[in-house]
Amino acid sequence: MSGTSPALQPPADALTPVRHPDAPAPGEPLGSHYAECFGCGDGRPHGLRLQARAGEGVSVTAEFTVRPAHQGAPGLAHGGVLATALDETLGSLNWLLRTIAVTGRLETDFQRPVPVGTTLHLEAEVTAVSGRKIYSTATGRIGGPDGPVAVRADALFVEVKVEHFVEHGREEEIRAAMDDPDQVRRVRAFEVNP
Numbered sequence: 001m002s003g004t005s006p007a008l009q010p011p012a013d014a015l016t017p018v019r020h021p022d023a024p025a026p027g028e029p030l031g032s033h034y035a036e037c038f039g040c041g042d043g044r045p046h047g048l049r050l051q052a053r054a055g056e057g058v059s060v061t062a063e064f065t066v067r068p069a070h071q072g073a074p075g076l077a078h079g080g081v082l083a084t085a086l087d088e089t090l091g092s093l094n095w096l097l098r099t100i101a102v103t104g105r106l107e108t109d110f111q112r113p114v115p116v117g118t119t120l121h122l123e124a125e126v127t128a129v130s131g132r133k134i135y136s137t138a139t140g141r142i143g144g145p146d147g148p149v150a151v152r153a154d155a156l157f158v159e160v161k162v163e164h165f166v167e168h169g170r171e172e173e174i175r176a177a178m179d180d181p182d183q184v185r186r187v188r189a190f191e192v193n194p
């Protein structure tokens, strides 16, 4: 059984999402937005190290291979880890819009168990935009990019200012990210339009 709550239904006057002219071309890797990100960074030993690529329109594809550190039941991925993979893939869409946004709501359907060693093939797209609200959807397939859907999600991201991170993040990490001499890494830590 699956379903989406009314909070994730775009209003009738929602707009079609527009890919930013400077968005990476379809097929180009997006790279990690922040080395310490549990979802995509390579600085976290047990992180997901998810690698996303731009797709057509406002869409992305990504892969994540389940490792022993990601188990819930013996030999199976933890559902929260799979939700994280979906959240991260959906979050990477904002780089194609050049919008800073955070997950407000994430609704997940777990349709098949995902064994350790499996590569999850993820696809996500923005479906609508209404003011600060960005509506999006994602699937994770197993056995190949055309394999059966194991997990899926619908989400609402809410656009925020960079102050969101500066005000709420722990000072030492904020300072380290802002003092990074690499300008691209500095802006991407907060996904700010460079």
Ligand SMILES: CCCCCCCCCC(=O)SCCNC(=O)CCNC(=O)[C@H](O)C(C)(C)COP(=O)(O)OP(=O)(O)OC[C@H]1O[C@@H](n2cnc3c(N)ncnc32)[C@H](O)[C@@H]1OP(=O)(O)O
Residues within 6 Å of the ligand: 007, 033, 039, 087, 088, 091, 092, 100, 101, 102, 103, 104, 105, 131, 132, 133, 156, 158, 160, 188, 189, 190, 191
């Ligand atoms: C650096 C960039 C990151 C990129 C990578 C990300 C990958 C992973 C993504 C994440 O996991 S982000 C981390 C997890 N999320 C958070 O920590 C967000 C915590 N929540 C908040 O900070 C605030 O609740 C939030 C910014 C989402 C909203 O607060 P605001 O005060 O800015 O907005 P407001 O409450 O005025 O709501 C704005 C609109 O969004 C709607 N909204 C907000 N939260 C909602 C919700 N949870 N469900 C449904 N609708 C929601 C709200 O109804 C309203 O609709 P209307 O404009 O039609 O009135």
